[in-house]
Amino acid sequence: MAQQRRVQLSTQRPTSTVCVLGTELSLDVCGSAPKDAVTFHVQGTPGVKVYVVHDTQSIKMPSTVSRWPLAAGAEVLLSMDALSKDVGDEKVGFPISGRPVGCRTPLPAEVSLDADTTRSGTVSRTLLDKATWTWGPDGHGAILLVNCDRDDPTAKMLDNSDTAIRSYDDLKDMSQMVLRTRGPRTIFTGHRLILHIDYSDADKVGVFYGSNSAALEEYKHVLGGSKLAYTIKHSQHQEESIFYVEGLAFPDVDFSGLVAFHVTLLESSEKGLLEAPIFMDTVVFRMAPWIMTPNTAAPLEVFVCRWVLESQVPAHCVPDEVEFGYVQAPHKTFPVVFDSPRDRGLKDFPVKSILGPDFGYVARQAPEGSSSLDSFGNLEVSPPLTVQGKEYPLGRILIGSSFPRFGGRRMAKAVKDFLIAQKVQAPVELFSDWLAVGHVDEFLSFVPAPDRKGFRLLLASPSACYQLLKEKQEEGFGEAAMFHGRGRWKTGLSGLIFPFFLQNSCINWNRDILKRSLGLSEPDIIDIPQLFRGDTAHGAEAFFPDMVNMLVLGRHLGIPKPFGPQVGGQCCLEERVRALLEPLGLTCTFIDDYFSYHVLSGDVHCGTNVRRKPFAFKWWHMVP
């Protein structure tokens, strides 16, 4: 439905008004007619499209009817398709009851605010509805990136933390917004054009403007923060003005991610009267969400706690408190590290060593205090899935939580809200508080597979371990020793079997949630033998290095070395895990992390972090 503007006619003098291309003027024929008038006639020059609305129908002029009754609701609609060469070229006349009571000369103007609504990577004019934003392969609507990297290595803060442009690379992270204005110069001198944003969006974006030939330092911050409106300069009329838009905030519990920009043409005040809007164009952007990558995505870079490699100093293990992801727009993609509320702060590891050109940073705070469940061993993402017909082409996030028992721990509300608000990887909440540390990566992992859904879910399984040990016991290896050279458990294999058996229940509960929320069936799951010990007071922890707490790099798995019972010169746990995983084309390397991680209640996965290749699938092609 075209934007329409009501125009009163004057019986005194023909007044001129602006007709913005693509809009309609609705002429108030009845209100303008002399008291005794009963009919009207209308005619226009060829550049003006004229319709008479009569009896709720729109009839295109010229028609065979020459006189129209001045009935209630009679209207004349005007529109123009192209700019006429000279002011006053096109005319419309309105003899009412035979008398020439009004003669209007619409001044055609072109005012258009455009962005990359087709998601092609460049701004082009389209007929798409720019004021709406839709998901899916046939969706439309422009995309913004949170400009949370630091393109200038000498800068102390993120690019979007100030109102200056420091490098051309910085501009490249921003989305372009193009204002096109054309028309007779007389129009723009009699009017004012403003670019503006809603108050509630002002803390979400920054807009910069510099003329085509501007040097970096001439780029001016024109909208955002306390700047709600920017008056377009006369020098900017009759041209295309390119604005650069940066995002300041990720979607969150109180921010849908949508931001609207408007350009409004105001009729200038005249004779002390008020300035009034006569045309508005709106373009809507969506802030790109922060996206996690699953184990099945190709690794690009592995981060390992330095102390693991160089020394035995039990320093704080940083990688567990960040998670790598990325943001993507049609024009640009870059990785963004998400810093957990635990031990956060720009001064710490992530910013110092990771943040840089095209490598962004985002953090959330937990004013209520953070817990172990806020470490990002408690934040995983599944490979792409379909669950009962519903597609999750970027997988689903898995977070661990507690039962709301007294003193139960949970992930900080700010982190959970943030993850839900990204919309594209709908989080699933698991029960992890039964573990002393309380992370989902203590009982699950995903590995690539050539068949079925392209992956397997690995679940730590006390019962599979029990079954294996029982088998070995029956084969006569009941005295086989564990923890070779790492001993704290002095009895043989048989001593392990009973106390741990019932610890299955909590993992079984998660198994059910995972099957339902990820659409898995039993053949998609592999039970990895694992024992946990613990009690109600302290929670459970892996009794030997936790094999599902593995590092997955393509088809290569770095698995914590379990130091299980030696049977025939081989660790029977390693042997079983190989037997389970190697048929999928995976290579198992068992890594001794006993002293470096395991005794500190973590294993390989907790001490490493992987930056992976973004999905080939574009997030805007999904329907959340």
Added chain:
Amino acid sequence: MAQQRRVQLSTQRPTSTVCVLGTELSLDVCGSAPKDAVTFHVQGTPGVKVYVVHDTQSIKMPSTVSRWPLAAGAEVLLSMDALSKDVGDEKVGFPISGRPVGCRTPLPAEVSLDADTTRSGTVSRTLLDKATWTWGPDGHGAILLVNCDRDDPTAKMLDNSDTAIRSYDDLKDMSQMVLRTRGPRTIFTGHRLILHIDYSDADKVGVFYGSNSAALEEYKHVLGGSKLAYTIKHSQHQEESIFYVEGLAFPDVDFSGLVAFHVTLLESSEKGLLEAPIFMDTVVFRMAPWIMTPNTAAPLEVFVCRWVLESQVPAHCVPDEVEFGYVQAPHKTFPVVFDSPRDRGLKDFPVKSILGPDFGYVARQAPEGSSSLDSFGNLEVSPPLTVQGKEYPLGRILIGSSFPRFGGRRMAKAVKDFLIAQKVQAPVELFSDWLAVGHVDEFLSFVPAPDRKGFRLLLASPSACYQLLKEKQEEGFGEAAMFHGRGRWKTGLSGLIFPFFLQNSCINWNRDILKRSLGLSEPDIIDIPQLFRGDTAHGAEAFFPDMVNMLVLGRHLGIPKPFGPQVGGQCCLEERVRALLEPLGLTCTFIDDYFSYHVLSGDVHCGTNVRRKPFAFKWWHMVP
């Protein structure tokens, strides 16, 4: 998809486990089989439904196949439809490769958390998915009311401001939630049942429990605030326990309105091992939104500023700062007054004189400071509409805003966010900041009509007034005096015509927005002659009493008396308005509010407030 629970089999001894009716047990056949086993067999007594999952198909037992291969992914699913009379009545046997390796005896139990998910007004058990909430005539899901009235007149605060039940009327505002538990007593002694809510919902609801025969003071606050979980007492098993749920908060920018309650059956800790969940039932409620009523709804009660009736003291006009609406659930409906951030506070008018039994109160604050646009003359609602196929059966809210010009006023973010979050009357933002006071009720109103959409939109129209005055001038009444006895304008009719003419533009702009967002066409709009005067610095105000600022009570209109030019002994403005409105069956009474309101920049509508009949249409039947 039924809730499923993985159960490991023991080759040592037949263990018993609970099978909650409506759920499935997934038996881990492969993980339990001895190393050399290749097949298994399964049989159950008639009360147990048994399925074998083989090659991704579920085959119901008994079948013609007597031996199943122990292939990867082989599973046995069990479920039970009814409680068996005695513990151990029903059995399932599992000879694996001919050897009896396990024999399980499921203990059937019934655990169910129910609410009025069918929206019938009472709680009944249904097969509907209780964990989801859907809109529309075929939707399902229970409804909560914000218990914001004050059933005990001696209480100082709202009913939901404490954790006590003060009257049986208070209980009637709450929604019932019924927990049903049945099964062998042995089950419940070996387990723990907890009722719990998510941390993020804990400040949105309060839950009370008292046994069927409990006196009021025995009702206990069991969930909400810091109480996240409540352990069901053994005395509550084997019966229906009724919980009473009250809402504490309306939907808002950070609260979708949905609240989930869970009941979880935990396997009690045994041998120092962890308590593990084995069954969870969830029921979701939606908080009823605050709903406004349009002029076309039947009036129930009219509130007038006392000083209008009794004195000329220009006291603060309270009704303009509250708006009447209502909340509705299948079991209860009551009016709720919404208090604007202007001059708010429980100590003031709304609570003292309105709040009471079944009359609720809600307010929003504006930490950023409130403006004239926060008065509720700037908050209106349209009658029910359909806009391009989209239905708004409760109408759309209309609020006035500014252009984001420097110093522009806007409605407080908290109020706007609140109105949007109610979802059922999707707000439309108009441009009202051109007016000195800045309220939408200064230029629009709705009146009932027997035809078309059931109403007309009345718009203040300077051009219609110009046209009328011009006509009268041409008829020779150019010297007709205005403001008879109320004079501040000493010239005759002719003096009025020109200076005001162009003030049409701002109303025209709103006319376009209204036509598009309410789906109106010209014949749905009536132009009411009205002049505004003003300038860029101060904004516009009605030059004579603002006739659209009227009071609509059914077909009776109380219209500000305009004191227009006397033509033939009659006010030509009144005459014109009658001519426009009386054909719709409306009665026009012109009220002299010149000194009581008009000179204080308000008119009849600003000084009155009407509590109207709730919509017959139930809000949950719409699809926002």
